[in-house]
Amino acid sequence: MKQSFKSGRLGYDLWVKDASADIKGSPLEQLTRQTPEGLSLKPLYTAADLQGIPFLDTMPGQPPFTRGPRATMYTFRPWTIRQYAGFSTAEESNKFYRNALAAGQKGLSVAFDLATHRGYDSDNLRVVGDVGKAGVAIDTVDDMKILFDQIPLDQMSVSMTMNGAVLPILAGYIVAAEEQGVSQDKLTGTIQNDILKEYLVRNTYIYPPKPSMRIVGDIIEYTSQFMPNYNSISISGYHIQEAGADAALELAYTLADGIEYVKAAIARGQDVDSFAPRLSFFFAVGMNFYMEIAKLRAARTLWWELMQQFAPKNPKSSMLRTHCQTSGWTLTEQDPYNNMVRTTIEAMAAVLGGTQSLHTNSFDEAVSLPTKTSSRIARNTQLIIQEETDITHTVDPFGGSYFMEKLTFDLINRAKEILQEIDAAGGMVEAIQSGLPKLRIEESAAQKQAGIDSGANIIVGVNKYRVQEASEIDVLDIDNTAVREAQIKRIKAVKATRDSKATEQALNALKDAAASDSANLLAYAIECMRKRATVGEISDAIAEIYGRHTATTQAVSNVYINNYKDSGVIDDVKQQIAEFTIEEGRRPRILVVKLGQDGHDRGAKVIATGFADLGFDVDIGPLFQTPEEAAKQAIENDVHVIGVSTQVAGHKTLVPQLIKVLQIHDAHEIAVVVGGIIPTRDYAELKKAGVVSVFGPGTPIPECAAQVLQAIKSKQKSEIAK
Amino acid sequence: MNVAFDLAEKILAGQRRALAKAITLIESTKHADRLIAEEILTRIIPHTGNSIRLGISGVPGVGKSTLIEALGKYLLQYNKRLAVLTIDPSSPVTGGSILGDKTRMESLAREENAFIRPSPTNGNLGGVGRRTRETMLACEAAGFDFIIVETVGVGQSEVAAASMVDVFMMLQLPNAGDELQGIKKGILELADILVITKADGQQKQMAEHARLEQQRALHLTRHENNWKPPVLTASALEDKGIAQIFESVDECHRIKQSSGQLQLKRQAQARAWFEQELVEGAKDWLVHHLGSSHQLADAESDVIGGRIPASAAVRHIFDQLLSGAESTTKKIRR
Ligand code: B12
Ligand SMILES: Nc1nc2c(ncn2[C@@H]2O[C@H](COP(=O)(O)OP(=O)(O)O)[C@@H](O)[C@H]2O)c(=O)[nH]1
Numbered sequence A: 001m002k003q004s005f006k007s008g009r010l011g012y013d014l015w016v017k018d019a020s021a022d023i024k025g026s027p028l029e030q031l032t033r034q035t036p037e038g039l040s041l042k043p044l045y046t047a048a049d050l051q052g053i054p055f056l057d058t059m060p061g062q063p064p065f066t067r068g069p070r071a072t073m074y075t076f077r078p079w080t081i082r083q084y085a086g087f088s089t090a091e092e093s094n095k096f097y098r099n100a101l102a103a104g105q106k107g108l109s110v111a112f113d114l115a116t117h118r119g120y121d122s123d124n125l126r127v128v129g130d131v132g133k134a135g136v137a138i139d140t141v142d143d144m145k146i147l148f149d150q151i152p153l154d155q156m157s158v159s160m161t162m163n164g165a166v167l168p169i170l171a172g173y174i175v176a177a178e179e180q181g182v183s184q185d186k187l188t189g190t191i192q193n194d195i196l197k198e199y200l201v202r203n204t205y206i207y208p209p210k211p212s213m214r215i216v217g218d219i220i221e222y223t224s225q226f227m228p229n230y231n232s233i234s235i236s237g238y239h240i241q242e243a244g245a246d247a248a249l250e251l252a253y254t255l256a257d258g259i260e261y262v263k264a265a266i267a268r269g270q271d272v273d274s275f276a277p278r279l280s281f282f283f284a285v286g287m288n289f290y291m292e293i294a295k296l297r298a299a300r301t302l303w304w305e306l307m308q309q310f311a312p313k314n315p316k317s318s319m320l321r322t323h324c325q326t327s328g329w330t331l332t333e334q335d336p337y338n339n340m341v342r343t344t345i346e347a348m349a350a351v352l353g354g355t356q357s358l359h360t361n362s363f364d365e366a367v368s369l370p371t372k373t374s375s376r377i378a379r380n381t382q383l384i385i386q387e388e389t390d391i392t393h394t395v396d397p398f399g400g401s402y403f404m405e406k407l408t409f410d411l412i413n414r415a416k417e418i419l420q421e422i423d424a425a426g427g428m429v430e431a432i433q434s435g436l437p438k439l440r441i442e443e444s445a446a447q448k449q450a451g452i453d454s455g456a457n458i459i460v461g462v463n464k465y466r467v468q469e470a471s472e473i474d475v476l477d478i479d480n481t482a483v484r485e486a487q488i489k490r491i492k493a494v495k496a497t498r499d500s501k502a503t504e505q506a507l508n509a510l511k512d513a514a515a516s517d518s519a520n521l522l523a524y525a526i527e528c529m530r531k532r533a534t535v536g537e538i539s540d541a542i543a544e545i546y547g548r549h550t551a552t553t554q555a556v557s558n559v560y561i562n563n564y565k566d567s568g569v570i571d572d573v574k575q576q577i578a579e580f581t582i583e584e585g586r587r588p589r590i591l592v593v594k595l596g597q598d599g600h601d602r603g604a605k606v607i608a609t610g611f612a613d614l615g616f617d618v619d620i621g622p623l624f625q626t627p628e629e630a631a632k633q634a635i636e637n638d639v640h641v642i643g644v645s646t647q648v649a650g651h652k653t654l655v656p657q658l659i660k661v662l663q664i665h666d667a668h669e670i671a672v673v674v675g676g677i678i679p680t681r682d683y684a685e686l687k688k689a690g691v692v693s694v695f696g697p698g699t700p701i702p703e704c705a706a707q708v709l710q711a712i713k714s715k716q717k718s719e720i721a722k
Numbered sequence B: 001m002n003v004a005f006d007l008a009e010k011i012l013a014g015q016r017r018a019l020a021k022a023i024t025l026i027e028s029t030k031h032a033d034r035l036i037a038e039e040i041l042t043r044i045i046p047h048t049g050n051s052i053r054l055g056i057s058g059v060p061g062v063g064k065s066t067l068i069e070a071l072g073k074y075l076l077q078y079n080k081r082l083a084v085l086t087i088d089p090s091s092p093v094t095g096g097s098i099l100g101d102k103t104r105m106e107s108l109a110r111e112e113n114a115f116i117r118p119s120p121t122n123g124n125l126g127g128v129g130r131r132t133r134e135t136m137l138a139c140e141a142a143g144f145d146f147i148i149v150e151t152v153g154v155g156q157s158e159v160a161a162a163s164m165v166d167v168f169m170m171l172q173l174p175n176a177g178d179e180l181q182g183i184k185k186g187i188l189e190l191a192d193i194l195v196i197t198k199a200d201g202q203q204k205q206m207a208e209h210a211r212l213e214q215q216r217a218l219h220l221t222r223h224e225n226n227w228k229p230p231v232l233t234a235s236a237l238e239d240k241g242i243a244q245i246f247e248s249v250d251e252c253h254r255i256k257q258s259s260g261q262l263q264l265k266r267q268a269q270a271r272a273w274f275e276q277e278l279v280e281g282a283k284d285w286l287v288h289h290l291g292s293s294h295q296l297a298d299a300e301s302d303v304i305g306g307r308i309p310a311s312a313a314v315r316h317i318f319d320q321l322l323s324g325a326e327s328t329t330k331k332i333r334r
């Protein structure tokens, strides 16, 4: 070929000229975008950008694993399609799993309800609104056996998202298998067992951090001895991103958590190679396509590097394997079919980044748990990528891309800065206690919210290209009263037929073990499960020794307002609030509450911080309040309005209860508004119960604030009229 | 029915809702509310004064709220009825605030015998001091026999808090180091009890060290003669040292009571309250009556511009006011 083209520096200078001409002489820098991670995305990358990148041209299956943990990746065997699901009773979930397996799904992933997550039996009064709502209710090993009925546990890999009540649940699974005739060494799958991110974002902890870390260690130890094919932990960034973190925070905090677990296991005298190969990871994949691909490549590279401090001999000890899930947060209630497109794009990023297994979300997940149809489409998204395209035919297709390699490198370096901050705080356990990482995540969430609310970040169908007619989609509704009654019946039956003396003995032994330093708690929990102790009994026994953890709520301020790009809207609301303040003799005062075991606090936090920025006095209730507790707080603080933030569908049970309690205490003038994940068909029922306004997903905060102010005034008017 | 009368009756009957509403009226910046609040206070004041009033102060994050949670739960075991008043600094830029103290008192907040009311400062620490005192009285009338006032320690607010309680407790971090030096003077003299917080984990040793250091420092400051302020360590997290704190508070209160000091102290506080109200009231009155005229603004800008000394400007305003008042009285006489 003749040199009829120009490359390198010469070509680049020409490109600069051409590009400047394209944008009519305005500075070229305007095409460089700043990402939330603090990185710059240039419009063009060249070979010059590859300078100094140490992992270039390494091979998949070889350290530092940038290009993938396996040599052949999907060219030989595609990733595992593993859909996370579970709802209401063990029977229903079991039916659902068996259907999914028949339809091409390869592994199971169990979602538990929040009562189970938090170690409460279904008959506990604190969980009246939670049983069976957002996952399957498990109280005893009998439930567990129904859950896996006709599913051969020696062949099926089972992933379980369980962290708080990890001992009774893992024990229940092992005993269910045992009674199926499958010994524990045959079990394959993963237990999440990642307690640190619970304190950070997911909020289904039970005990304080220190004893919880011991439990994590016990499980790593037990499984490495007796369950060689089982992943003892799934170190999760997923929830960190979903709570609002950008890719760098997600990456850094996840790996920092991982390092903390490794250190804990080594401190117990375990050899790094005895457990590290069974550590697995879990990341979220959102809409920043390139960034997400880079994140997975960066995660593998950085994990390899971080693990070298422990001098592992087995290369697999520093090889990061990961599950991925498309982001639920990017899905919208508005124009919901768009969500299929979003999920497809995210699934592609996960695959191009080299994930080992994948969950794709259903298009209706911004409203409720998926229906049969929406689940099928979600699963088919992956099947289509695997079966109909050539995407699987080559390993790490982005390898060698000037842009991707540089982005991977930049992200690694940004993550290292955050890791240093954690190091300086004395590691992740210490950092979590100081509250700093959580505040960083909430800051990032408030920034995102301000970006969307002010229209700076576009979401199709939400803040641009909105459709007038709402599309009604089928919504799964779970009758939690019926589930609860069924569960209570089964608990009673189990308690009536078990050898109570033996149960008590097993529970006492567990308690003693918890009080001593040397025993392995999982072994004792297994014995309790064999003796038909319940999840709640086991959790309580341990709580007697360790106590229950209460979180300290902190909140950022001025982040929302500083990131809101249109001051006109803000000034208008502030003005309304100022007028109200003069008329009323004090600022509008709101109590933002979370009821029941629902731990989604992202919505509540952005509302709290946004409202305070706009001029409200904001009280934040602790997580897990009962309606009675929330009412007491509202009454004492004499707030104008209670704002219930609800995401796991407890609203139909808990909100009317709250209003009733207010009335009993002569506090009928306190207005109640509700926001969060609420299907539109529930609006009328809530209003009939006395709710003044309902706010669905995607409502901009200034609009929420203005409407809440109206709600207060209309409540005051109607009280005067009475 | 008269709102004030109704609320006062309900407060005396111990109704939580009425107490909460009365506090709102007490804190309200609206003139009409103030009048009602004063009427309520006038009705209930004969039923006040029967509690142990404890003030707790210290820098943000020292552990005040968490300690109150622990102390409160301890108190409730002895069938006390406890009211906690916390003062949260508002965000000065936007004016709104996040009132976070109560979330640190999660289990105390659930208790039937506890009443916790966080109040925003609205950027005016002195002002809240003024209303907190009245709120305290309302709580006493509602039958609370132990009252804790939590204030953020930023100098001015400690003085305000100390001037309305019987026993004043300062909290300090175990690693306060240099900060210690700053607090020592003045403020420390206000403290009846000093507690080094977070004496747990890696900080345990440091806390003990800080305790000894403080004890030495306190030796040098003067205090009311029959009470030597103890320096204690505590961990709210591990529930350690709580009983000792309670005993110290109780003892301090008892000694002051039996020696007659408490009565004198409360009388002095009431006098200061009166004087403060007089000054604040006069200022309010002035702003209210002259706020809309240019008189105040003009005088102010003259002072700022360096044209008139402040004292002369103020005297001038009063002279004008008085001559105006005289001429109207004369007119009326004629
Ligand atoms: C983020 C998220 C998480 C994060 C939560 C992180 C955190 N700390 O909050 C993580 C990953 C940890 C998580 C976990 C789980 N999740 Co989730 N999660 C979501 C998701 C994707 C987004 C929710 C969100 O935060 N959105 C952003 C915020 C800002 O929006 P918002 O809450 O809607 O709030 C806005 C408005 O609604 C309104 N608003 C909200 N509250 C209030 C209050 C007032 C006073 C006012 C005025 C306005 C207002 O203003 C806000 C701003 O516009 C939703 C699905 C979705 N797309 O909505 C599922 C979803 C809520 N999760 C769900 C489930 C089931 C779970 C789990 C229980 C799963 C399981 N079995 O393990 C767990 C357990 C969590 C727990 N402890 O409770 C379900 C609930 C199903 C249902 N309703 O029937 C959903 C709907 C997904 C689904 N379809 O499966 N989740
Ligand atoms: N280690 C330890 N931390 C504490 C203790 N008491 C409070 N804290 C922590 O210190 C922080 C501030 O506590 P808080 O009570 O809100 O302080 P306040 O601002 O003085 O009211 C929180 O993160 C608490 O968890 C304690 O006794 N030990």
Ligand SMILES: [Mg+2]
Binding pocket: B064, B065, B066, B100, B101, B104, B150
């Ligand atoms: Mg506090």
